Amino acid sequence: MPGTTTDPVRKAIELPGLGPCILVDTAGYGDPGALGAERERRSRATIDATDIAVLLRSGHPEDDRWLQLLKTAQVPVVEVPGRPLIPDLGNTVIPDLIRNLQAARPDEKPRFLTGGLVGQGDVVVLVMPQDSEAPKGRLILPQVQVLRELLDLGCIPVCCQPEGLQRALDSLSAPPSLTITDSQAFAKVNAILPADYPLTSFSILLAGAKGDIRTFRESAKAIDSLKPGDRVLIAEACTHVPDTEDIGRVKIPNLLRKKVGGDLAVTIAAGNDFPDDLTPYRLIIQCGGCVATERLLRSRIKKALLAGVPITNYGIALAALTGILDRVVIPRS
Ligand code: SF4
Incomplete structure (x- = not known):
């Protein structure tokens, strides 16, 4: 029903052959006015974290534009004809959808968080x-x-x-x-x-397994050239209730202020609220991304590099601010 979904709605689901997944239901497209534009912005923001998109074709003229958006973002797409009959859902539509999702699943190389740093008996x-x-x-x-x-x-x-x-x-x-x-x-x-x-x-x-540790390390050098008044973006990949000693909102900003010897304009972007325009920032510090997909972290790194803004992460920034960046070992693979 048009207008039923406004913000993206997430549901955890275990799918055969795919394992634990997050299903994200986005708003229908083509709603007029400022609200429709805001819904589209939120739907588009989910593309960055999407491993497979399901496009429910309804015959709407926007179907093809969204297909193109997804293809440009290199997201595999499973297309489903819009309004299947209820009896067909369990008999054919859902089994077909699951088969097609399994086929569209991106190749996953086995990844080791400890990336070659340790082995049997260590x-x-x-x-x-x-x-x-x-x-x-x-x-x-x-x-x-x-x-x-x-x-x-x-x-x-x-x-x-x-x-x-x-x-x-x-x-x-x-x-x-x-x-x-x-x-x-x-x-x-x-x-x-x-x-x-x-x-x-x-x-x-984590940065080694699903981020880009070399970029993070290189970007950490920008900490040394920060000056009072500079803008720093702290990017959290999920929304959570911050603690009084929160690492991203309290500890890292305080260490940065101490390092530059003055105040900084620190912006916190939580969940999907990663800004479209990154150019005002002198540095982006991404969280560990423990619940983020590799795709989301890589898309943020790409956006930062395109905007010419250094991007590092909590662990590397803390190592740099503690003066031990040269001492820490990074995963080899
Ligand atoms: S590190 Fe994990 S818990 Fe913390 S903000 Fe990032 S995704 Fe959320």
């Missing part, structure tokens, strides 16, 4: 602060993913909080092959870990 120390920012009763997604990967690789993970790091190291009979910390604990960990022990962070591993 002891890896994980430093995971469970402070007020940590979710109640569980680990955050990147920590769970890294832990699982280490087990799959046959490594021996040793987990601790920053306060327990020295004791964890003392309990080992040899130096760990790698220490992976929450980026926010870089300063504490760096003060304890001997300088020749390899160190990285969960956010840096």
Whole structure:
């Protein structure tokens, strides 16, 4: 029914052959006026994070324009005739759609977050602060993913909080092959870990797996040339309720202000609200993107580079601001 959907509506769904997916229902197109333009803007913003698009063809003259938009963005498209009869839905339309989605699924190379840094039998120390920012009763997604990967690789993970790091190291009979910390604990960990022990962070591993670590590293140099009054964009890939010690809204801006010796104009863009015009910014700092798709992060990097604005991420920025960027190791593959 026209006008039923205004903002994109998201639903988590497990699809056979595809696994866990987020289904995003966008507004119908062609609505007139300012509201219609705003709906289109929000629908277009979802393209950046879309792995496969389903185009419900209704015979509307806009069908072909949207098909072209999706093709230009290199999103695989599954086309479905607009208004199937209800009895056909379960019998043919949905089974056909699932088959076509499976066929359109982008090739996925197996990706290792630890990217060649560790292998079978290596002891890896994980430093995971469970402070007020940590979710109640569980680990955050990147920590769970890294832990699982280490087990799959046959490594021996040793987990601790920053306060327990020295004791964890003392309990080992040899130096760990790698220490992976929450980026926010870089300063504490760096003060304890001997300088020749390899160190990285969960956010840096994420950047290696689905961002562009070289661009992030290169762009971090822009931190040194920031001046008071410059505009900095903090880009979060999801919306969340910020803590008083929020890394993107409080800690990084405060460290940047301290570094430049004055105030900065810091803008926060949460979820899909990544600005169309990036040119006013001197630097973009992207979050770790733990729940973002690789496609979304790469499209943001591309937009930033096209606008000539350096883009780094939380982990690399924190390493640079702590003065240990040269010390941290980055994934090799
Ligand atoms: S997607 Fe980004 S903002 Fe959201 S929880 Fe993960 S790192 Fe934080």
